[in-house]
Amino acid sequence: MTLGPELADVVLQNGATLENFTDSGAAALAVGLAALAAGYAERGIGAAAVGAIAEDDDMFVPGLIMTVLPETLVILALVVVFVV
Amino acid sequence: MSVGASNPEYVNARVRSRRASLFADEDYRKLIRMGPSEIARFMEETEYEREINALGARFSGVDLIEYALNRNLAKHFDDLLDWSEGRLYDLVSRYLRKFDVWNLKTIIRGIYTETDSEAIQTDLIRAGELEDGTIDRLLEVDTIEDAVEVLSRTIFYEPLSDALEEFEETGALVPLENALDREFYEHLLEDISRGPGHEPQEGPEAKFVEFLQAEIDFRNARNALRLARSGADLDPATYYIEGGVLFDRADLNRLVADYDELVDHIEENKRYGDRLSGALGRLRDADSLIQFEHALDAALLEYSDTLSSIYPASVSAVLSYILAKEREVENIRAIARGREVGLDESEIEEELVIL
Numbered sequence: 001m002t003l004g005p006e007l008a009d010v011v012l013q014n015g016a017t018l019e020n021f022t023d024s025g026a027a028a029l030a031v032g033l034a035a036l037a038a039g040y041a042e043r044g045i046g047a048a049a050v051g052a053i054a055e056d057d058d059m060f061v062p063g064l065i066m067t068v069l070p071e072t073l074v075i076l077a078l079v080v081v082f083v084v
Numbered sequence: 085m086s087v088g089a090s091n092p093e094y095v096n097a098r099v100r101s102r103r104a105s106l107f108a109d110e111d112y113r114k115l116i117r118m119g120p121s122e123i124a125r126f127m128e129e130t131e132y133e134r135e136i137n138a139l140g141a142r143f144s145g146v147d148l149i150e151y152a153l154n155r156n157l158a159k160h161f162d163d164l165l166d167w168s169e170g171r172l173y174d175l176v177s178r179y180l181r182k183f184d185v186w187n188l189k190t191i192i193r194g195i196y197t198e199t200d201s202e203a204i205q206t207d208l209i210r211a212g213e214l215e216d217g218t219i220d221r222l223l224e225v226d227t228i229e230d231a232v233e234v235l236s237r238t239i240f241y242e243p244l245s246d247a248l249e250e251f252e253e254t255g256a257l258v259p260l261e262n263a264l265d266r267e268f269y270e271h272l273l274e275d276i277s278r279g280p281g282h283e284p285q286e287g288p289e290a291k292f293v294e295f296l297q298a299e300i301d302f303r304n305a306r307n308a309l310r311l312a313r314s315g316a317d318l319d320p321a322t323y324y325i326e327g328g329v330l331f332d333r334a335d336l337n338r339l340v341a342d343y344d345e346l347v348d349h350i351e352e353n354k355r356y357g358d359r360l361s362g363a364l365g366r367l368r369d370a371d372s373l374i375q376f377e378h379a380l381d382a383a384l385l386e387y388s389d390t391l392s393s394i395y396p397a398s399v400s401a402v403l404s405y406i407l408a409k410e411r412e413v414e415n416i417r418a419i420a421r422g423r424e425v426g427l428d429e430s431e432i433e434e435e436l437v438i439l
Contacts, residue, residue, distance in 0.1 A: 044093040044397070051097030051167075 023084040034077030041070035090170035092397045098167060099405045102160065105131055106412050109438055115419050116429050120145045123420050124152075132156050149420045153413045154209050158183075160409060161211035164402060175292060175399040177213045178271055179406065184212030185264045188240060191222050192260055195231060214238065228260070243267045262322060269303075269325045272296050288398030291391045295403060298356070298387055301330035302380045305350055308336055312343045313373055329355065344368075359383050374435075381437045385411060411437050 049063030107115075107130070115123055127149065128136045135152035143151055161180055168176050187208045194204035201223040210216060218234065225231050228251070232244045247263035273296055276289055307323045308331070324333050330353055331339070339346040351357050351364050360383055364376075388404035415436045422432035 047091055047094040048097040051094040052101060055098050055101035 024081075027080045027084045030080045031074065031077045035074045038070040038073040041073070042067055045070070090172035091168065092172055092399065095164070095167045095172060095176075096397055096401050099164070099402050103401075103405045103408060106408055107416070112415060112419070112436060112438060115416065116432050118419075119423055120149060120420050123416070123423070124148050127152065127416075135159075146420045146424045150417055151206055153416055154207075157409060157413050158209050158211040161406065164406070165213070168402070172399055172402075176402055178274075179296075179403060180212050181268055181271065182212070183209050184214045184240070185268045187212060187214065187219060188222075188235075188264055189261055191219075192228055192231060192257060195226065195228055196257055239271065240264060240267055258322075266325065269300055269327060272300075273327050288395040288400065291395055291398070291400055292403070295388055295391055295400065297327065297329050298384060300325050300328035301356065302384055304328050304331050304336065306377055306380060308340055308346055309343075309373060309376065311340050312346055329353075356383070359387070378435075378437045381411065385437070 046067045049059070049067045052059040053063050115126065118126060121144070124136055124140075124145075127133075132152050135155045136148065139148055139151050139155070161183065164176055165173065165180065187210070190207050191204055193199075194201070194207075204223060208219065210219065218238070221234050222231050225234060229248065232241065232248055235241045235244060243263040243266065244260060247259040250259040251257065273293060276293055304323075304325055311323065321333055321337060324331070324336050330350065335349065339349055347364055347368060350360065360379060362379070385404070385407050388400065388407050392401040392404040394400070415438070418435040419432055422435060427435075
C-alpha cells in the first residue's frame with residue numbers, strides 16, 4: 001500500500017509531490033492526532049476527577065481510571081503503526 | 085467580566101459531591117422530633133461540625149443553630165466563587181449577589197434602627213461578591229449616606245444614590261430596598277439575553293436564562309399575590325421586576341385588583357401552569373399563601389434539578405446546588421424555630437419545602 005504519496009498528491013492537487021511523506025509519516029500523523037484528541041478528552045475528565053477527589057479521597061482510584069480511559073484512543077491508533 | 089477559560093467540569097464534580105451530602109428526607113423526619121439542643125447535637129455529627137464547634141461556646145439553642153447555618157452557607161458559597169473561573173465565575177457570582185443584596189439590606193436596616201454593629205454582624209451571610217473589607221467598613225458607618233458612599237465602586241452605588249433622595253423625602257426604607265432588588269435582578273440577565281424574544285434558543289445559556297426567568301416570574305407572582313391579598317394601597321409597579329415572561333407591567337397592575345383572575349393568569353401560562361396546578365388548586369381552596377409560596381420554592385428547585393441534568397457540565401448544576409443548600413438551611417431553621425415556639429410536628433412539616 002502506498003497511500004502516503006497518493007494522499008499528498010490529492011492534498012496538493014497540482015501534481016507536486018511530497019517525497020518525504022511516506023506511509024510511516026501518515027501513520028505517525030494518525031497517532032499524533034489521536035493523542036491530541038485523547039489529551040483534549042482527558043482535560044475535562046481530569047478536571048472533574050480532581051474535583052471529586054478533593055471532596056472525597058475514595059474517588060482517587062475511580063477518578064484515575066476514568067481519566068485514562070481516553071488513552072484507548074491512542075492505543076487503537078497505534079494499531080495503524082503495525083498495519084503499514 | 086473575568087477572562088480565561090471556564091472550568092465547569094471541576095466545579096460540577098465538587099458541587100455534585102456536596103449536593104449528595106445534603107440532608108435527606110429521613111433526616112428531616114428525625115429532626116422534626118428533636119428539640120433545639122438535640123438538633124445542634126445532630127448537626128455536630130454532620131457537615132456542620134466545624135461551625136457548631138466554633139460557635140458553641142458563644143451561643144446556645146436556636147441562635148447557635150441559626151448562626152452555624154449562616155456561616156456554613158457562606159463557607160460553601162464562597163467556595164463556589166473560589167473554584168469557578170472565567171464565564172462560570174461570572175454566572176455564579178451574579179446569582180450569589182443576592183447575598184450582597186441581603187447583607188446591604190440588613191446593614192441599612194441596622195443603621196436605620198441604630199442597632200450596634202455586633203448585632204448586625206451576626207445576621208450577615210458573607211457569601212456574595214462584596215469583599216469582607218467593604219462589609220466591615222459598612223458596619224462602622226453611622227448614617228445611610230456614608231454607607232452609600234462606601235459602596236462607591238460597586239454596582240450598587242448608582243441605584244442607591246438615586247434612591248437616597250426618595251428616602252430622604254419619605255423616610256421609608258422601601259425605595260432603597262427596591263433599588264437593591266431591582267439592581268440584582270436586572271444584572272442577572274445582562275449580556276446573556278438581549279431582551280424578551282431574543283434569548284439564546286438552545287445550549288446551556290438558554291437553560292440558564294429559562295431558570296432565571298422562572299425565578300423572576302415566581303418572585304413577581306409572589307409579590308402580586310401578597311399585594312392582592314393584603315389589599316394594601318401600594319403601587320404594584322414599584323414592585324415589578326423586569327425580565328420575566330409571566331407578567332408584564334400592565335398585566336400586573338390589572339391583575340392585582342382581582343385575586344381570582346391573578347390565579348387564573350398563572351394557571352393559564354403554558355410554562356408553569358402544569359407544574360403548579362396542584363399548588364394553585366390548593367391556593368384557591370385553602371387560601372393559604374404560605375403553602376403556595378412553598379410550592380413555588382419546590383417547583384423552582386425541581387425545575388433547576390431538571391435543567392442540571394439536561395446540560396451536566398454547565399452552570400445549571402451549580403445553581404441547583406445553591407438552591408438546594410438554601411432550602412436545607414431554611415428547612416433546618418424552620419424546624420428549630422418551630423420547636424422553640426412549640427409547634428407540633430405536623431405544623432412544622434407544613435413549613436418545610438421537601439421535594
